Amino acid sequence: MKKWAVALAAVALLFSxxxxxxxxxxxxxxxVVxxVVxxEAEKPEFPYYFPLTGVGxxxxxxxxxxxxxxxxxxxxxxxxxxxxxDIVYEVLAEGDITRFLxxxxxxxxxxxxxxxxxxxxxxELAKGLDALYVAHGWSEEAKQMLEGNYVDNINGMxxxxxxxxxxxxxxxxxxxxxxxxxxxxxAEQKNYSMEKSPPSFTFLSEEDRKNITGNEANSVKVSYSSxxxxxxxxxxxxxxxxxxxxxxxEQTVDLDSNEPVLLDNILIIEAIHNVIDSVGRRDIDLTSxxxxxxxxxxxxxxxxxxxxxxxxxxxxxxxxxPFVQGRTWVNVVPANPGLQSSVxxxxx
Numbered sequence: 001m002k003k004w005a006v007a008l009a010a011v012a013l014l015f016s017x018x019x020x021x022x023x024x025x026x027x028x029x030x031x032v033v034x035x036v037v038x039x040e041a042e043k044p045e046f047p048y049y050f051p052l053t054g055v056g057x058x059x060x061x062x063x064x065x066x067x068x069x070x071x072x073x074x075x076x077x078x079x080x081x082x083x084x085x086d087i088v089y090e091v092l093a094e095g096d097i098t099r100f101l102x103x104x105x106x107x108x109x110x111x112x113x114x115x116x117x118x119x120x121x122x123x124e125l126a127k128g129l130d131a132l133y134v135a136h137g138w139s140e141e142a143k144q145m146l147e148g149n150y151v152d153n154i155n156g157m158x159x160x161x162x163x164x165x166x167x168x169x170x171x172x173x174x175x176x177x178x179x180x181x182x183x184x185x186x187a188e189q190k191n192y193s194m195e196k197s198p199p200s201f202t203f204l205s206e207e208d209r210k211n212i213t214g215n216e217a218n219s220v221k222v223s224y225s226s227x228x229x230x231x232x233x234x235x236x237x238x239x240x241x242x243x244x245x246x247x248x249x250e251q252t253v254d255l256d257s258n259e260p261v262l263l264d265n266i267l268i269i270e271a272i273h274n275v276i277d278s279v280g281r282r283d284i285d286l287t288s289x290x291x292x293x294x295x296x297x298x299x300x301x302x303x304x305x306x307x308x309x310x311x312x313x314x315x316x317x318x319x320x321x322p323f324v325q326g327r328t329w330v331n332v333v334p335a336n337p338g339l340q341s342s343v344x345x346x347x348x
Contacts, residue, residue: 050106052086052129054203054325063105064194066183067126069135070100071114072230074248076174081109083254083261089125089312090232091332092273093117095280096225101125104180105198111256113177115156115164118142121284127151128310129198132187136164136176139281154178154186199311202322209324214299221344222268222331232331234266236298243295245329264326266295267314268343269305273334284332286312291339296324300345 046056052065065086070079072090082088085102093099093116101122102112117137123145126133136156138146146153156164156176163182167175187194204212217236220243224230233246242262245252252261269292272285292305294314303314303321312330314321333342 049200049203050086051198051200052103052105053327054201054323055106057106061106062195062197064196065103065105065129065131065198066180067101067103067122067129067131067133068112068178068183069116069118069122070102070112071116071174072098072100072247073174074229075170076114076116077247077250078253078255079113080177080255081112082252083257083259084109085327087328087330089122089330089332091119091121091284092224092230092282092334093119094282096227096229098224098230103129103131103198108180109254110181111177111179112183114167114170114174115176115178116173118146118153118155119281120145121286123151123153124286124310125312128307128312130196131198132183132192132194134178134183136160137173152187152190152192154183154190159186199309201311201313201328202320203325204322206325208322209297212297212299212324214296214301215345216298217295217300217345218298219346220266220268220295220300221347222333223342223344224333234263234295234329237262238298241297242326261329262327263329264296264324265328266293266331267303267305267312267328268293268295268331268333268339269312270333270335270339270342273336286332289315290335293339293343294321 046058048057048059048061049055050057050061070082082102084104084107086105087103089101090098099116115134115136118135119139120141123133123142133151133153146155154163163186164176164178167177220234222232234243236243240262242264243266245261245263253259270290274283276283287307289304289306292303292314293300294303303316305312306315333339
């Protein structure tokens with residue numbers, strides 16, 4: 001009898017122990033899960049962000065920007081490298097032909113060009129981003145600035161046939177190219193530091209970009225002259241959430257890879273232009289500020305623009321307006337005739 005009692009007591013204790021474990025186990029697991037979720041919520045998605053695009057990175061983004069003068073004559077299209085640029089400034093160079101200042105920092109295209117000559121206002125834009133400035137040739141004002149070391153620079157007038165190479169597929173002056181590798185070689189030869197990253201623009205969070213408001217801007221045309229040689233068209237692709245660019249009726253793509261230029265921000269500003277010679281070169285005021293349009297996610301809003309330590313930024317109510325994370329294109333049009341005459345939205 002005693003043996004049966006002892007056995008029954010042992011079985012009772014065994015079941016009692018199992019029951020207690022089953023009650024406690026889920027409680028412990030819930031607490032662990034809660035702590036893990038809290039930790040993940042606090043952890044940022046990326047430890048680093050590229051200053052000119054706002055795009056996250058798992059590795060350090062401390063690297064100097066490179067600003068290259070790129071030809072936009074019809075004979076220079078399609079160009080090489082523009083699809084990798086963080087930001088492109090498009091401004092009239094001479095006559096009714098624009099030229100691009102393509103700024104690279106987050107990505108490094110193998111080949112860039114055709115490279116064209118410098119102008120003083122492009123140099124100022126490069127300096128505002130503390131970028132290494134790359135051009136082939138110069139206007140008289142630009143030559144004085146570059147030879148006076150106003151900015152760190154590499155010029156094809158000095159390195160034609162060495163760092164810069166001529167393409168046999170095109171005729172001068174539309175055939176000068178430079179590789180990213182050769183830019184870095186030139187910087188090393190001239191003892192330029194390539195470590196310091198450019199000052200950062202401000203960017204919307206992923207959540208805030210969903211709340212962008214404004215007038216519909218599914219297509220945008222920017223005109224520089226009645227001849228239309230430098231006119232550009234932007235079309236919004238809602239599936240991509242980006243703008244495609246067209247020039248001369250052709251989509252802007254990379255010459256080497258055929259990859260399209262896709263944009264997240266288009267900033268169109270008006271600035272005072274004064275013609276200074278018979279060729280049609282200009283003095284352009286990129287310091288005083290003025291009116292502009294900021295186009296993002298299929299919407300446009302009127303803004304003011306300001307020069308903040310050499311950076312052109314959109315402003316509203318005295319505050320800098322954030323860009324959408326990604327690539328930006330800045331069109332600078334003459335204040336005479338101004339934005340109303342130079343920009344058209346949603347053409348049929």
